[in-house]
Amino acid sequence: MLNVTIRKQFASNGRAGFALDAAFAANQGITVLFGASGSGKTTTLRSIAGMVTPDAGRISLGESLYFDSATRVNLAIQKRRVGFVFQDYLLFPHLTAAENVAYGAKSRHDHERRRHVDEMLKLVGVDYASECRPGELSGGEQQRVALARALASEPAILLLDEPLSAVDVTTRARLLDEIVEVQRKTGIPFLYVTHSPADAVRIGDHLLLMAEGRIVQQGKPLEVFNAPLNVPAARVVGTENILVGQVAAHQPEEGISIVDLGHCRMVIPSVELAEGTRITLGIRAEDIIISRERVNRTSARNLIAGTVKHLLRDGESVELVADCGIDLKVRITPQAEHALELAPGVEIYLLIKASSCHILP
Amino acid sequence: MIWSAFKLSALAVSVATLAVALAGTVLAFLLARREFRGKEALDSLVTLPMVLPPTVTGYYLILLLGRRGLLGKYLFALTGWTVAFTWEAAAIAAGVMALPLMVKSARAALESIDRRYELVSFSLGKSELETFFRVTLPLASRGILAGVVLSFARALGEFGATLMLAGNIRGKTQTMPLAIYEAFISGDGQKAQVMAVILTLTSISVIYLTNVLTHPPKAA
Numbered sequence: 353m354l355n356v357t358i359r360k361q362f363a364s365n366g367r368a369g370f371a372l373d374a375a376f377a378a379n380q381g382i383t384v385l386f387g388a389s390g391s392g393k394t395t396t397l398r399s400i401a402g403m404v405t406p407d408a409g410r411i412s413l414g415e416s417l418y419f420d421s422a423t424r425v426n427l428a429i430q431k432r433r434v435g436f437v438f439q440d441y442l443l444f445p446h447l448t449a450a451e452n453v454a455y456g457a458k459s460r461h462d463h464e465r466r467r468h469v470d471e472m473l474k475l476v477g478v479d480y481a482s483e484c485r486p487g488e489l490s491g492g493e494q495q496r497v498a499l500a501r502a503l504a505s506e507p508a509i510l511l512l513d514e515p516l517s518a519v520d521v522t523t524r525a526r527l528l529d530e531i532v533e534v535q536r537k538t539g540i541p542f543l544y545v546t547h548s549p550a551d552a553v554r555i556g557d558h559l560l561l562m563a564e565g566r567i568v569q570q571g572k573p574l575e576v577f578n579a580p581l582n583v584p585a586a587r588v589v590g591t592e593n594i595l596v597g598q599v600a601a602h603q604p605e606e607g608i609s610i611v612d613l614g615h616c617r618m619v620i621p622s623v624e625l626a627e628g629t630r631i632t633l634g635i636r637a638e639d640i641i642i643s644r645e646r647v648n649r650t651s652a653r654n655l656i657a658g659t660v661k662h663l664l665r666d667g668e669s670v671e672l673v674a675d676c677g678i679d680l681k682v683r684i685t686p687q688a689e690h691a692l693e694l695a696p697g698v699e700i701y702l703l704i705k706a707s708s709c710h711i712l713p
Numbered sequence: 714m715i716w717s718a719f720k721l722s723a724l725a726v727s728v729a730t731l732a733v734a735l736a737g738t739v740l741a742f743l744l745a746r747r748e749f750r751g752k753e754a755l756d757s758l759v760t761l762p763m764v765l766p767p768t769v770t771g772y773y774l775i776l777l778l779g780r781r782g783l784l785g786k787y788l789f790a791l792t793g794w795t796v797a798f799t800w801e802a803a804a805i806a807a808g809v810m811a812l813p814l815m816v817k818s819a820r821a822a823l824e825s826i827d828r829r830y831e832l833v834s835f836s837l838g839k840s841e842l843e844t845f846f847r848v849t850l851p852l853a854s855r856g857i858l859a860g861v862v863l864s865f866a867r868a869l870g871e872f873g874a875t876l877m878l879a880g881n882i883r884g885k886t887q888t889m890p891l892a893i894y895e896a897f898i899s900g901d902g903q904k905a906q907v908m909a910v911i912l913t914l915t916s917i918s919v920i921y922l923t924n925v926l927t928h929p930p931k932a933a
Contacts, residue, residue, distance in 0.1 A: 401832075401836055402835075402836075403832050403836075428835075429832070429835040429836055430835050430836075430838050430839065430840060432836075433838075434836055435836065436832070436833065436836045438829060438833070442827065442829055442830055442833050444830065444833075444848060444851075444852075445852070446851045446852065455834075455837060455839075455847070456837030456838060456839075458838075501837070502836075502837075505836075505837045505838055
């Protein structure tokens with residue numbers, strides 16, 4: 353278990369600027385640290401690794417204390433056993449893929465080390481490229497080698513700083529699944545920084561939402577994205593609802609496909625994906641219509657019953673979170689809120705056009 | 714005259730280049746990677762010989778290392794040895810004149826390396842020293858090698874400061890550039906020409922060798 357409480361003040365032009373003030377814990381599995389750029393994600397990650405020294409606070413992983421301003425503990429980066437994967441890979445350019453992985457490998461004997469390196473390269477699926485220099489590898493391959501290199505040093509935790517943002521879109525989806533697979537196989541806890549909601553939902557067991565240097569909400573990724581609890585959280589996650597399900601049926605002559613979301617089904621525009629395919633849908637909060645009565649004859653293909661969970665007023669709009677078995681956020685005007693007498697516990701119906709459901713990569 | 718000057722130049726220049734390569738790399742690393750008090754002063758001091766007239770640098774070296782010099786008097790008191798009119802003086806003068814070039818090249822090379830490579834190495838459990846030899850130095854090797862070549866060339870051509878500190882004694886402190894000057898002044902143009910050609914050929918082969926080393930032919 354990783355425990356982090358850190359504060360760090362940054363000065364800009366002599367005045368007090370951005371302040372990091374984060375407290376959170378991360379368990380086994382993959383914890384996603386999500387936030388806009390400049391929200392303090394990278395500084396947090398680097399503080400854990402020992403690359404940045406916070407002004408105050410405490411960082412510990414299980415039994416080992418990394419940093420404690422009260423007792424003046426600041427463990428050297430070498431002793432933290434923290435693996436770090438950068439966005440731009442940073443493979444040592446003068447070494448081959450295998451040499452890069454061997455660089456941090458713990459094993460003593462040569463043959464043992466070689467076996468360990470082979471094993472790691474195989475784990476991330478680039479054993480065919482072991483003799484290549486980084487310059488000869490694609491972005492995706494380089495990131496796989498970087499992952500293997502970090503894992504070969506047998507870290508107690510792996511920190512990944514937007515590892516896929518420099519990788520092309522098609523490789524990205526595959527690599528995401530592979531990262532999850534590697535995490536399950538090794539059992540090492542991963543702390544994964546990203547600003548992509550789709551990635552966060554796909555990979556995260558737990559999500560930490562960061563805004564302006566603070567953790568503003570945390571929980572299961574889908575719940576955090578679709579049901580922000582406060583205005584800063586709502587602003588960070590944006591207006592997109594994210595739903596994960598699988599393709600259940602096709603009616604091409606009707607121009608629709610049906611997605612099973614577990615708690616309910618969603619009609620979407622026809623897609624050419626095999627039944628059973630995993631799919632991530634996005635529905636913008638402002639594209640959902642709320643009705644107090646069940647509407648029967650409407651062009652909206654989805655009618656979902658639910659209750660109001662809570663309402664957040666942010667400037668000139670209201671974000672309503674509805675509990676429909678799954679959480680969905682809906683953006684309405686204050687006028688609509690008053691006219692429909694919406695309040696927590698009120699029963700409502702959500703109307704969603706099929707064409708408002710788009711597929712997230 | 715030619716042979717003794719050649720031997721002396723070879724000795725002084727190789728000792729100077731070797732010392733400058735080591736000291737210059739360490740200084741460059743400190744300037745590029747560490748924050749400490751007096752860093753700017755150290756930088757200025759190291760760079761000074763590049764902008765001062767060589768005779769002035771030589772003059773200061775006498776004040777520092779001469780028999781009654783700031784450091785030289787203790788050295789003389791302790792060992793009875795003094796630097797003036799020795800081949801070591803020629804090496805010191807050449808080294809001090811070459812040092813700024815070495816430090817500048819090596820510092821630029823070190824500063825151009827993404828510091829995060831070193832952070833990666835640390836996170837893989839490697840000490841600062843091991844990281845320096847296995848990551849930093851290989852990544853900066855071209856710039857450092859270029860610095861060594863420039864230093865070699867500067868040391869080989871050193872004239873003014875050498876003349877001041879070491880003097881111009883044939884067979885003792887007379888390096889090639891000094892010998893060329895003497896030969897030319899005393900009307901022995903042919904000797905001067907031979908030595909000029911030797912120095913030119915040496916310089917060309919060093920440049921060629923460096924190019925081969927820094928741009929190894931790609932294996933097909």
